[in-house]
Amino acid sequence: MTAAANHHGRRTTTRTRRLERAGIRDVAAAAGVSITTVSDALNGKGRLPDETRTKVREVAERLGYRPSAAARTLRTGRSGLIGLTVTTYGQEPFTFTEFAYFAEMARAATSAALNRGYALVVLPASSRHDVWSNVALDGTVVIDPSDHDPMVADLYRQGLPVVSDGKPGNCPVTAWVDNDHHAAVLGILDHLAQAGARRIGLLTGTSTDTYTRLSTEAYLGWCRSVGQEPLYEAYPAHDPCAGAVAADRLLARPDRPDAVYGLFDPNGTDLLAAARRYHLRVPDDLLLVCCSESDVYATTEPPITTLSLKPRRIGTTVVNLLIDAIEGQSSLGQTSVGQTSVSRTTEAGTSTGDDSGGPCAADQDSSGQLMPTELIVRRSSQRRSPRTTVAAPRPPGES
Amino acid sequence: MTAAANHHGRRTTTRTRRLERAGIRDVAAAAGVSITTVSDALNGKGRLPDETRTKVREVAERLGYRPSAAARTLRTGRSGLIGLTVTTYGQEPFTFTEFAYFAEMARAATSAALNRGYALVVLPASSRHDVWSNVALDGTVVIDPSDHDPMVADLYRQGLPVVSDGKPGNCPVTAWVDNDHHAAVLGILDHLAQAGARRIGLLTGTSTDTYTRLSTEAYLGWCRSVGQEPLYEAYPAHDPCAGAVAADRLLARPDRPDAVYGLFDPNGTDLLAAARRYHLRVPDDLLLVCCSESDVYATTEPPITTLSLKPRRIGTTVVNLLIDAIEGQSSLGQTSVGQTSVSRTTEAGTSTGDDSGGPCAADQDSSGQLMPTELIVRRSSQRRSPRTTVAAPRPPGES
DNA sequence: TGTTCATGGAGAAACGTATCTCCGACGTTC
DNA sequence: GAACGTCGGAGATACGTTTCTCCATGAACA
Numbered sequence: 001m002t003a004a005a006n007h008h009g010r011r012t013t014t015r016t017r018r019l020e021r022a023g024i025r026d027v028a029a030a031a032g033v034s035i036t037t038v039s040d041a042l043n044g045k046g047r048l049p050d051e052t053r054t055k056v057r058e059v060a061e062r063l064g065y066r067p068s069a070a071a072r073t074l075r076t077g078r079s080g081l082i083g084l085t086v087t088t089y090g091q092e093p094f095t096f097t098e099f100a101y102f103a104e105m106a107r108a109a110t111s112a113a114l115n116r117g118y119a120l121v122v123l124p125a126s127s128r129h130d131v132w133s134n135v136a137l138d139g140t141v142v143i144d145p146s147d148h149d150p151m152v153a154d155l156y157r158q159g160l161p162v163v164s165d166g167k168p169g170n171c172p173v174t175a176w177v178d179n180d181h182h183a184a185v186l187g188i189l190d191h192l193a194q195a196g197a198r199r200i201g202l203l204t205g206t207s208t209d210t211y212t213r214l215s216t217e218a219y220l221g222w223c224r225s226v227g228q229e230p231l232y233e234a235y236p237a238h239d240p241c242a243g244a245v246a247a248d249r250l251l252a253r254p255d256r257p258d259a260v261y262g263l264f265d266p267n268g269t270d271l272l273a274a275a276r277r278y279h280l281r282v283p284d285d286l287l288l289v290c291c292s293e294s295d296v297y298a299t300t301e302p303p304i305t306t307l308s309l310k311p312r313r314i315g316t317t318v319v320n321l322l323i324d325a326i327e328g329q330s331s332l333g334q335t336s337v338g339q340t341s342v343s344r345t346t347e348a349g350t351s352t353g354d355d356s357g358g359p360c361a362a363d364q365d366s367s368g369q370l371m372p373t374e375l376i377v378r379r380s381s382q383r384r385s386p387r388t389t390v391a392a393p394r395p396p397g398e399s
Numbered sequence: 400m401t402a403a404a405n406h407h408g409r410r411t412t413t414r415t416r417r418l419e420r421a422g423i424r425d426v427a428a429a430a431g432v433s434i435t436t437v438s439d440a441l442n443g444k445g446r447l448p449d450e451t452r453t454k455v456r457e458v459a460e461r462l463g464y465r466p467s468a469a470a471r472t473l474r475t476g477r478s479g480l481i482g483l484t485v486t487t488y489g490q491e492p493f494t495f496t497e498f499a500y501f502a503e504m505a506r507a508a509t510s511a512a513l514n515r516g517y518a519l520v521v522l523p524a525s526s527r528h529d530v531w532s533n534v535a536l537d538g539t540v541v542i543d544p545s546d547h548d549p550m551v552a553d554l555y556r557q558g559l560p561v562v563s564d565g566k567p568g569n570c571p572v573t574a575w576v577d578n579d580h581h582a583a584v585l586g587i588l589d590h591l592a593q594a595g596a597r598r599i600g601l602l603t604g605t606s607t608d609t610y611t612r613l614s615t616e617a618y619l620g621w622c623r624s625v626g627q628e629p630l631y632e633a634y635p636a637h638d639p640c641a642g643a644v645a646a647d648r649l650l651a652r653p654d655r656p657d658a659v660y661g662l663f664d665p666n667g668t669d670l671l672a673a674a675r676r677y678h679l680r681v682p683d684d685l686l687l688v689c690c691s692e693s694d695v696y697a698t699t700e701p702p703i704t705t706l707s708l709k710p711r712r713i714g715t716t717v718v719n720l721l722i723d724a725i726e727g728q729s730s731l732g733q734t735s736v737g738q739t740s741v742s743r744t745t746e747a748g749t750s751t752g753d754d755s756g757g758p759c760a761a762d763q764d765s766s767g768q769l770m771p772t773e774l775i776v777r778r779s780s781q782r783r784s785p786r787t788t789v790a791a792p793r794p795p796g797e798s
Numbered sequence: 799t800g801t802t803c804a805t806g807g808a809g810a811a812a813c814g815t816a817t818c819t820c821c822g823a824c825g826t827t828c
Numbered sequence: 829g830a831a832c833g834t835c836g837g838a839g840a841t842a843c844g845t846t847t848c849t850c851c852a853t854g855a856a857c858a
Contacts, residue, residue, distance in 0.1 A: 021557065023844055034808045039846060046847095047805065066557060069535040070478065071844035073469035074813045080533050081520065103502045106521075114526045119534050121480065121520040122505075127513045134479050135518050136468040158420065158465060240694075269698050295639075296695050299668050422814055433838045438816060445817095446835060470814035473843045801858080808851080814843105821838080827831090 022063040031059040042067070073136050082113055082322060083123045083132065083140035085151065100265055100293040101311045102143065105165065108315030109141060116323050125151050139163070139326045141318050144209050145171055161325035165318050166210045167368060175321045176368040179309050181211060184373040185218035185261070188289050188307060191375065192259040196383055197287050199228065201250050201257030203267050205237035212237070215263055231257045237264050247274040251286075259287035259381075268297050268304040268380075288380040303378035313371055321369075421462040430458040441466070472535050481512060481721060482522045482531065482539035484550065499664055499692040500710045501542065504564065507714030508540060515722050524550050538562070538725045540717050543608050544570050560724035564717050565609045566767060574720045575767040578708050580610060583772040584617035584660070587688050587706060590774065591658040595782050596686050598627065600649050600656030602666050604636035611636070614662055630656045636663050646673040650685075658686035658780075667696050667703040667779075687779040702777035712770055720768075 028038045033056065040046030041056035059065075073079040084106060110120050123132045123140075132151070139161035145152050147169035156162050161174040168176055192200050202219045205212040216232070223230045231253065235246035247270035250260060260271055268290035272282065280286045282302055289305045290297070297304040427437045432455065439445030440455035458464075472478040483505060505521075512519050522531045522539075531550070538560035544551050546568035555561050560573040567575055591599050601618045604611040615631070622629045630652065634645035646669035649659060659670055667689035671681065679685045681701055688704045689696070696703040 024846095025844080035845085036809080036847080037807060040807090043846085046807085049806075052806080064556070066532055068473070068844050069533050070469055070472035071813085072533070072846075073535070074467070074473050074815085075844080075846045077813080079469065080530070099502070103498070110521050110523065114523065114530055117527070117530055117533075119520050119522060119526075119530055121518050122509050123518060124509065124513065127518075128516070131479070131513055131516055131518055133465055134468050134471070134516075136472075157463070269695065273698055294695075296668065296693075299672055301700065423816095424814080434815085435817080435839080436837060439837090442816085445837085448836075451836080467814050470843090471816075473845085474814080474816045476843080799858100801856100803854100803856080805853085805855100806851105807853105809849085811846105811848080813845085816841105816843090818841085819839085822836095824833105824835080826833080828829105 022065045024065070024067065027056065027060045027063055027065050030063060031056050079136035079138055080118050081121055081135065081137055082118050082319070082326075083135075083137045083155075084109060084120050085123050085125055085132075085140055085142045085145075101309060104293050105143070105311035105315040108312035109319045112316040112319040113323070116320070118319075118323060125149070139174075139322045141165065141322055142168075142173070144211065145169070145173070146209070147171065161322055163318050163322040163325065165314055167214075169210065174325045177314055177317045177321065178210065178368065178370060179314070179373050180370040181214040181373075182218045184307055184309075184375075185215050186222055187373075187375060188261050189219070189222045191305075191377070192261070192287050192289065192381060193226070195259075195283075195287055195381055197257075197259035199231060199255070199257045199259070201260040202230070202232035203243070203246055203250060203260060203262035203264070203271065203290075204232055204234045205263060206234045207237055212263065219261075229255070231255065240266060243267060244270045244273065247271045248277070251275060251278050251280065258285070260289075262288075262290035265290070265292040265294060268292060268300070268306065272300060272304065282380050283383055287383075289375075298378065302380050305378045305381035306376050308374045308376060310371065310374055317369065317371065421464045423464070423466065426455065426459045426462055426464050429462060430455050478535040478537055479517050480520055480534065480536055481517050481718070481725075482534075482536045482554075483508060483519050484522050484524055484531075484539055484541045484544075500708060503692050504542070504710035504714040507711035508718045511715040511718040512722070515719070517718075517722060524548070538573075538721045540564065540721055541567075541572070543610065544568070544572070545608070546570065560721055562717050562721040562724065564713055568609065573724045576713055576716050576720065577609065577767065577769055578713070578772050579769040580613040580772075581617045583706055583708075583774075584614050585621055586772075586774060587660050588618070588621045590704075590776070591660070591686050591688065591780060592625070594658075594682075594686055594780055596656075596658035598630060598654070598656045598658070600659040601629070601631035602642070602645055602649060602659060602661035602663070602670065602689075603631055603633045604662060605633045606636055611662065618660075628654070630654065639665060642666060643669045643672065646670045647676070650674060650677050650679065657684070659688075661687075661689035664689070664691040664693060667691060667699070667705065671699060671703065681779050682782055686782075688774075697777065701779050704777045704780035705775050707773045707775060709770065709773055716768065716770065 024035055024038050028035045031038065033052070036046070037048065037052065038056050038060070041048055041053045042060060069079075086102065106120075106122075113120050118138070121135060121137070123135075137155075137160060140152075140155050140163075142149070142152055142162055142164040144166035145164050145168050149171045152162055152164075152168075152171045152173065156172050156174075162172075164173045164176040165178070166176070167178045189200055202216070204216050204219075216234075219232070220230055222228075231250070233246040233250040235242040237243070243264060243266050247260075247262070247267065250257065251271075251274045262268060262271055268288065271286075271288055271290065275282050275286050275288070282288050282304075289307065291307040291309065293308055293311060294306075297306050423434055423437050427434045430437065432440075432451070435445070436447065436451065437455050437459070440447055440452045441459060468478075485501065505519075509519050517537070520534060520536070522534075532553075536554075536559060539551075539554050539562075541548070541551055541561055541563040543565035544563050544567050548570045551561055551563075551567075551570045551572065555571050555573075561571075563572045563575040564577070565575065566577045588599055601615070603615050603618070615633075618631070619629055621627075630649070632645040632649040634641040636642070642663060642665050646659075646661070646666065649656065650670070650673045661667060661670055667687065670685075670687055670689065674681055674685050674687070681687050681703075688706065690706040690708065692707055692710055693705075696705050
């Protein structure tokens with residue numbers, strides 16, 4: 001009678017396991033129903049009376065039944081896992097300069113994924129091929145892919161959705177999200193000019209990623225348009241010491257700028273230290289802005305104006321876009337980003353066009369979103385009234 | 400002849416797929432060998448002549464064959480995935496105060512896992528049950544588990560190895576790693592006393608995690624042993640503003656301390672700001688130390704002495720311990736941590752003892768490792784010669 | 799009394815791999 | 829020339845699900 005024994009002849013060694021984890025068969029046997037019924041009851045499918053459902057659930061609970069994720073994945077083709085790929089310098093998983101940005105972004109991405117029932121697995125681009133080809137991914141988020149990124153290409157070729165943070169150079173992606181770096185830099189330069197800057201310098205990087213390239217181009221374009229000689233120093237952004245040196249060089253020039261924008265997180269500190277060395281008062285002699293997600297710049301002396309790329313917003317958007325693609329909802333325009341205001345939307349597409357032959361996802365265009373940035377104005381870029389954008393609750397007794 | 404057609408009668412609809420990804424069967428058919436041979440050739444198992452191996456590999460490459468991770472996991476019971484669980488405050492995946500610590504630790508853990516062929520999946524403890532029960536994990540790293548953590552208990556009950564960062568309170572784990580918080584605090588207090596401190600204050604937290612508890616206890620014990628009245632302020636560490644307020648309160652006391660140790664990362668900044676408000680010079684009027692992984696304290700004015708918990712070392716050790724457990728190498732003592740010097744090793748065991756009945760891993764004791772910390776001495780805690788431990792290359796022209 | 803439906807549920811076929819078992823063929827050796 | 833070890837590889841099974849198909853049963857209806 002116990003329907004357990006005659007499972008179609010399979011599982012002849014019924015005795016020898018029994019120690020192992022309970023499977024769906026065991027639940028079915030214990031509940032006196034079929035496997036189908038258990039599956040349906042637990043997953044809320046099929047047509048079953050409530051009593052059957054609750055009974056099956058009880059039995060499953062009692063046996064401590066946990067469905068095998070591997071089996072489910074094998075059957076359904078969905079793993080509920082999305083990759084978070086990050087470019088690397090040297091051995092380390094994430095880049096130094098993008099540290100705060102990345103951490104915030106990853107945090108938001110994790111939250112967003114979780115909210116929709118997915119988990120994130122971190123896969124540095126430099127990891128051994130066998131590692132990330134060994135995990136069943138439903139899709140991948142790529143942070144700042146390099147041109148012709150082999151990993152991205154391989155993933156895409158497998159038919160997996162790929163969404164990138166940072167407008168992709170030359171690799172095909174399902175969608176991308178990026179800040180409006182051009183507008184951001186122009187905004188900062190205008191802000192500095194309005195504060196009285198006559199000669200604005202730039203601290204930039206030597207790498208060829210999108211962020212560095214677009215920002216530098218925007219700066220050069222602005223210089224042309226207002227007729228200012230470009231004043232910039234470029235350094236390898238992944239080297240923390242090189243930043244301090246470059247900042248020093250920039251302020252040591254005979255044609256010293258009276259305002260500087262630094263593209264990378266530590267630049268504020270670097271520039272402040274350099275200014276101190278040359279006895280330049282900030283903001284009186286030198287206006288300062290840098291791009292950073294760190295709030296230490298709220299408490300430096302003086303507090304430094306920063307550009308925030310809003311990594312949380314980016315992370316959330318990227319993940320939601322990816323999951324939309326995974327679940328086949330190509331519902332453009334309702335990204336459910338919350339209160340995000342998208343400043344502008346352009347179309348990208350794999351402009352090379354010839355080898356569009358991705359096995360799947362070939363029907364929807366590779367589209368992108370530009371997200372706005374936020375300038376947090378502090379004393380370092382203002383010569384008059386120190387009016388801050390973010391009104392932090394100030395403890396009493398401030399001088 | 401083409402052995403493809405008669406696969407035992409299965410796959411009757413051979414025509415209809417063909418669009419999908421190539422499976423091992425397709426490779427076998429194309430290479431004119433059996434599935435077994437393909438599997439063996441690709442995995443370097445079995446007895447096969449080299450020519451067969453290379454031929455199979457060529458065919459597999461040509462077809463773009465990627466083994467199904469899900470199927471492999473189902474068959475072998477190994478997913479190559481390890482969970483990284485982190486406690487949460489509110490909605491966010493990781494805690495605010497542990498931010499830099501966590502980021503560094505996670506980074507090292509990711510590297511270490513990758514080096515051994517595993518990938519990390521981030522699973523906040525607050526995530527929906529269905530999410531993390533839906534991913535096939537080989538084991539889990541838990542950061543600072545709370546007492547009787549239900550998630551940890553559930554994982555452990557499933558027979559999964561669990562290694563915790565932070566000595567676990569009351570939940571059973573396979574192994575744990577923690578800093579020697581007691582020794583660290585005593586070291587700092589001695590250091591401050593040696594620098595001339597007479598009344599050392601503490602900025603601590605109100606939460607009950609191991610770190611906060613052990614550190615506070617060490618402080619209180621030290622006070623007793625030297626006969627000093629305890630001077631401390633506790634605040635909810637997850638609230639960034641509360642830290643600034645608590646720092647202010649501590650320095651506003653009538654029995655104001657002449658040295659303070661802050662347990663959390665932002666405390667250095669908080670205390671510096673508070674000292675400025677009260678016109679206290681650091682280090683002349685007030686000695687300062689805080690626990691932080693951030694290098695911003697190298698460039699504050701003055702630079703602040705910090706205690707580093709060496710999160711990279713912890714992350715590496717934790718992951719290696721976990722993978723050792725997963726792979727059944729209960730080889731204690733050869734953790735392959737690299738150049739790490741373990742200061743002391745104690746034995747913990749699930750001291751409650753009664754329900755040791757984890758289905759697996761029951762043979763090896765739940766053992767722990769204490770790792771040393773590092774005090775990075777800077778100006779804020781020295782009244783005489785500013786001799787730093789880390790000799791950062793200083794740019795020329797420093798005043 | 800037969801026909802139709804809705805209900806509740808059982809059977810069995812995949813999903814794609816790893817691996818255990820076994821088999822033929824080909825030297826070797828006594 | 830028969831027993832035997834080794835090489836190279838094929839067959840088949842199991843991993844634990846989901847899901848498609850289909851069958852009873854009883855009620856409603858003509």
